[in-house]
Amino acid sequence: MHEMGIALNILDIVKQEMDSYGAEKLISICLVVGEFTAIAHHSLTFCLEIITKDTPFEGVRLEIEQIPLIGRCINCKNEFAIEGNRFICTKCSSKAIETISGRELFIKEIEID
Amino acid sequence: MKIPVIRNILEANDQLAAENKSLFKQNNLLVLNLMSSPGAGKTTLLERTIDALKDKIRIGVIEGDIQTTFDAERIAKKGVATVQINTDGACHLDGKMIRYALKEFDLSSLDLLVVENVGNLVCPAEFEVGEDYKIMILSVTEGDDKPPKYPLMFSKSSVLLINKIDLLPYIDASVEKIRRASVEINPNLEIFEVSCRTQTGLDSWFNWILQRVPKYKTG
Numbered sequence: 043m044h045e046m047g048i049a050l051n052i053l054d055i056v057k058q059e060m061d062s063y064g065a066e067k068l069i070s071i072c073l074v075v076g077e078f079t080a081i082a083h084h085s086l087t088f089c090l091e092i093i094t095k096d097t098p099f100e101g102v103r104l105e106i107e108q109i110p111l112i113g114r115c116i117n118c119k120n121e122f123a124i125e126g127n128r129f130i131c132t133k134c135s136s137k138a139i140e141t142i143s144g145r146e147l148f149i150k151e152i153e154i155d
Numbered sequence: 156m157k158i159p160v161i162r163n164i165l166e167a168n169d170q171l172a173a174e175n176k177s178l179f180k181q182n183n184l185l186v187l188n189l190m191s192s193p194g195a196g197k198t199t200l201l202e203r204t205i206d207a208l209k210d211k212i213r214i215g216v217i218e219g220d221i222q223t224t225f226d227a228e229r230i231a232k233k234g235v236a237t238v239q240i241n242t243d244g245a246c247h248l249d250g251k252m253i254r255y256a257l258k259e260f261d262l263s264s265l266d267l268l269v270v271e272n273v274g275n276l277v278c279p280a281e282f283e284v285g286e287d288y289k290i291m292i293l294s295v296t297e298g299d300d301k302p303p304k305y306p307l308m309f310s311k312s313s314v315l316l317i318n319k320i321d322l323l324p325y326i327d328a329s330v331e332k333i334r335r336a337s338v339e340i341n342p343n344l345e346i347f348e349v350s351c352r353t354q355t356g357l358d359s360w361f362n363w364i365l366q367r368v369p370k371y372k373t374g
């Protein structure tokens with residue numbers, strides 16, 4: 043699954059950031075992951091464990107903040123949680139919905155020593 | 156010490172995809188990213204599409220598979236430029252693999268490049284390769300409950316081809332149900348009902364492509 047590639051990307055970015063701070067010990071990584079992404083959290087945690095084993099990063103803690111899928115109706119401006127993949131306004135039934143959150147996939151912060 | 160980072164995890168891929176895209180634009184190329192679960196009919200659709208359009212436009216194909224060159228061999232038989240990418244386990248193609256494959260093409264001599272992604276209804280939707288449009292196939296034999304189960308691909312695609320409709324008499328899938336659930340996720344989705352076996356419904360698909368090929372759009 044592609045969680046392995048994502049874990050490698052995360053580690054690349056984290057290494058760059060650590061270098062720029064001259065940091066040596068990595069304690070934790072905090073990610074923000076939208077509900078509407080194809081990322082399995084446990085699988086990502088597992089991949090990160092594998093690729094950091096026997097490296098200075100072994101034992102790094104992964105925290106994941108999940109962001110709910112929220113839509114905004116272009117017609118009536120109603121903001122609502124999209125449930126069961128129904129991209130339909132809960133007030134006016136319009137189908138013109140923009141996704142305002144739920145597709146995030148970024149590193150928010152890291153904890154270093 | 157906690158330090159803020161705020162960096163998109165896919166930034167490296169998005170960057171490469173953007174570079175691919177500008178290369179495609181420079182060469183006046185229409186690029187389609189073709190996705191579906193294994194066996195829904197991607198390669199068969201490509202064979203039909205090449206047969207129908209190869210006298211009108213110049214076509215190139217990138218075949219993505221975990222292993223083997225079966226699909227590239229099928230396409231190469233049609234006499235179009237073909238490159239096979241073996242992902243060696245990866246469940247999707249990404250911007251870097253496409254960049255690599257592009258070295259094998261003379262892009263200025265093509266009008267249409269189709270990327271057949273690895274058979275998988277989940278992961279390919281997450282990775283841009285620099286395409287103009289994402290095209291997905293759902294075959295009726297996969298069942299009519301698939302849109303809400305795999306919403307990301309339905310939401311990111313511009314076209315849904317519902318394939319293998321020749322088999323409808325033998326199964327209990329409802330095309331209406333697939334349509335309804337798909338537009339609930341993505342109201343802008345264009346839907347074609349086709350059979351690559353009997354060639355039903357394919358003309359609208361061919362026209363959809365021709366209308367978007369830069370050479371035809373302007374000429």
Ligand SMILES: Nc1nc2c(ncn2[C@@H]2O[C@H](COP(=O)(O)OP(=O)(O)OP(=O)(O)O)[C@@H](O)[C@H]2O)c(=O)[nH]1
Pocket residue numbers: 191192193194195196197198199200226273274275318319320321322349350351352353
């Ligand atoms: N009955 C029927 N069979 C079809 C149709 N389209 C494709 N097939 C068959 O479905 C099988 C799989 O088709 P492919 O085109 O190889 O599928 P694919 O999506 O490229 O498969 P992968 O690349 O392995 O993911 C083949 O045996 C095709 O002949 C159709 O419209 N009707």
Ligand SMILES: [Mg+2]
Pocket residue numbers: 197198199226271
């Ligand atoms: Mg194929």
Ligand SMILES: [Zn+2]
Pocket residue numbers: 115116117118119120131132133134135136
């Ligand atoms: Zn509304």
